[in-house]
Amino acid sequence: MKCALYARVSTQEQAKNYSIPAQLDLLRNFAQANNYEIFKEYVDAGISGTTSDRPQLRELFNDAKRGYFKILLVYRIDRFFRSTLKLLNAVDELQKTGVSFRFITEPFDTSNPLGNFMISVFASIAQLERDILIERSKMGVLKSVQEGHYMASVPLYGYKYDREIKNLKIHPEESEVVKLIFAIYQEPHLSQVKIAKKLNDMGYFCRKGGKWHAKQIHRVLINSAYCGKWRYGTDSESVLVDIPRLVSDETFNEIQELLKKRRVGCNRNQKYDYLLINHLYCGICKRRMTVRTRKSVGRYGGKTYGPYFHQHYYCFGRTLKQGCTMGWIRKDKIESLVWHKIQEYVKNPGLIRHAMQENDKRRQDKLTQLKGELIKITNEIERLELEEEKILNLYRKEMIDEAKLSSQMKKTNTEKQALNQKKAEIELQIESGKYLKTRLNALEDLINRIQNNIDSLTYEKKQEIIDLLINKIFVNGNGKVQLELVLPNFCQSTDQQPT
Secondary structure: OEEEEEEEEOHHHOOOOOOHHHHHHHHHHHHHHOOOEEEEEEEEEOOOOOOOOOHHHHHHHHHHHOOOOOEEEEOOHHHHOOOHHHHHHHHHHHHHOOOEEEEOOOOOEOOOHHHHHHHHHHHHHHHHHHHHHHHHHHHHHHHHHHOOOOOOOOOOOOEEEEOOOOEEEEOHHHHHHHHHHHHHOOOOOOOHHHHHHHHHHOOOOOOOOOOOOHHHHHHHHOOHHHHOEEEEOOOOOOEEEEOOOOOOHHHHHHHHHHHHHHHHHOHHHOOOOOOOOOOEEEOOOOOEEEEEEEEEEEEEOOEEEEEEEEEEEEEHHHHOOOOOOOOOEEHHHHHHHHHHHHHHHHHOHHHHHHHHHHHHHHHHHHHHHHHHHHHHHHHHHHHHHHHHHHHHHHHHOOOOOHHHHHHHHHHHHHHHHHHHHHHHHHHHHHHHHHHHHHHHHHHHHHHHHHHHHHHHOOHHHHHHHHHHHEEEEEEOOOOOEEEEEOOOOOEEEEOOOOO
16 A cells, blocks of 8 residues: 655754654654555655645645545654644545545554544644643743843844843944934935835845835834833733833834824825824824814705815814813914914024024034033943953953852943943934934025015925924914924914914
8 A cells, every 4th residue: 555654843843853854764664564655755844733834735635636645654643733623624635535644653543433533632632732832931931031031033123132141232233224214204204215215225224135115114113112121922911121222212202203293194194285284282182183174065045055165173182081172273274373473484584593503502512512421431331341351351260250250241231231222322312413403404495495485385385394394383272372393492472363
């Protein structure tokens, strides 16, 4: 009788007694002892027993349908399938082609009713063993995470894994790209697609050398782990592990707000033109305001008039259970009020220019201070690295024992980690200052170009000015409107009421 041999190992099992050569030797000896003629040997190496998607397994089923063999030999049940349901389905499918099973380490085959019953029992036991192993593995990982170790299979982009401390360390090149992504996303009119193109043009590549795409940029921007806390598990049962910080909490929160604003304000979400959609905030609950357009028609004397459009800004907090008390803000009123104020700035550029000069002076002073701090921190990190080398030399000369070595190295590593985190924050502040300067220069250039025709600008050009000039616009409960300009410490307010 012709038989087929099937062997399988998963990656984790290579070091155990289930190696492919060992399985095949036992299967060949069993076939010879029972006078079976071997038609073919099917081998799936490094593939889990929980999946049916295996190249050699598919070929085995096809050959069985063609009638090339009548019995299938497998070392043991879990070499074929670890899932009871999938195993029984496979047995049923092969039996329909006239093929029976023999598992050489279990005393049954599927050519008789008792064998069919026993196979379901043994398959259930195999799946139970696997489920217990998975549960124990999860508990082991959870315990390691609770001890402060990073346990993901691949290091987060921007970091590299340190086996000694079982945690992440900053990857010098990748971390610079992460900080650059957060910094340039704050520029006006820069989408995730444009950032990906900009990085590719600058010669920056992903970890495997591929080009950047918008989805990868988005994954970086929404990952709170860059604030120094890597999360393991679901929100309800999560554990936080300290890792080196690349982004400040303030910057990360600002980026999340920008993501929301640009998502709502993008063309596919904006059927009607709302000039302030990305900038208007409720002065009561501080939530960003959204928009509503209602269309109506009038009928009188048998004639239809309209349609009429009723357009308003409103606070999303109104829709919540304990709603915000902010009223509806008419689109035409608030936009007219804000644009009138902007016209005053543009027609009197000296006001903004003076504020920019003051800001530039403060920025230079701050930059000098930050660079000074950066030099001190860099020198301190170098000192700690020399200290680590001295400690290792003492250990090599057997002047300190292993316990003392571990204690001293842990102390210096903790200090270095804190310094590297502070260094990353300072570098990000320096980088952010550069992009603020670029934004202000673009604003000044735009004001110079449109100053003479400020009263006849298109909607898109007005939007560009507002994006460059304004961070937020707050409408207070008493109707007072406050404009928070991009220039630090430069806010303007009006007592006029748009409602």
